[in-house]
Amino acid sequence: MNDFLCPKCKQHLRVGEHIIFKVKGAGKQSALLLLSPHIGNYTSIKHPSFEFKQGDTLEFFCPLCGASLKSDIHPNLALVLMKDETGKGFAVYFSQVAGEHSTYETDGDSVHIEGEDAGRYTYFKIGEKFKKYF
Template sequence: MGTNYLCPHCRGILNVKGHIILSAKNSKDESGLLLLHPEIGNYTSYKNTEFKLTIGEKLSLYCSICHSTLDSNKHENFAQIQYQNIKEKESTVIFSKIYGEKVTHLLEDKKVFSYGEHCKKYADPEWFL
């Protein structure tokens, strides 16, 4: 078993062939799929060119399997999913829903690891502990 990203609701595996696959809605209520790079801190993503997103736009993100919202209860600008490492140990990944905002927090054993050039915008990562 390799590393996996899981929906916190249905526990379905969200990653396939090197991408985390999420369903998204933009501010115009248009839907599309987002493919995110699975390396924490790598903000490479892919979408259909017809699915229009604007830098700074807040997205709604959903599980691509059960369609539950991935909103974090820690902050309105964040979504969260579960990360399972090769030893099947789980951590929580919290990341920005603002398109183009590069902020990710990995919560592991009551420690917070922050990634991305915009993390200083959310200066106190302790708010999710």
């Protein structure tokens, strides 16, 4: 089972088959949003009172320490850390734009790309940024 960690407080964001985030929508309404821990699965779970439209840019936050998860690679991309069963660390970047399917998983050397919209953010260089997280 892969664990997902906040890059700031390093606490666990995965509970069971969900990664739990605090998000803010365009109207600054806050809510909890559950995403799948399986990269490439873009299903999400939220309370029906929290509404957003496809194309809205959401802001993702750690529900534990409250830190913004916005990456320093691109303002549309959020960052979480992932550890696999062997304890190997990865940085996982994903789009904060609702309905935009782009995810980048990197171990600092190579980048694994998922999602049909991933071509939008492929220009970044990860190596140096990655090293500070582990």
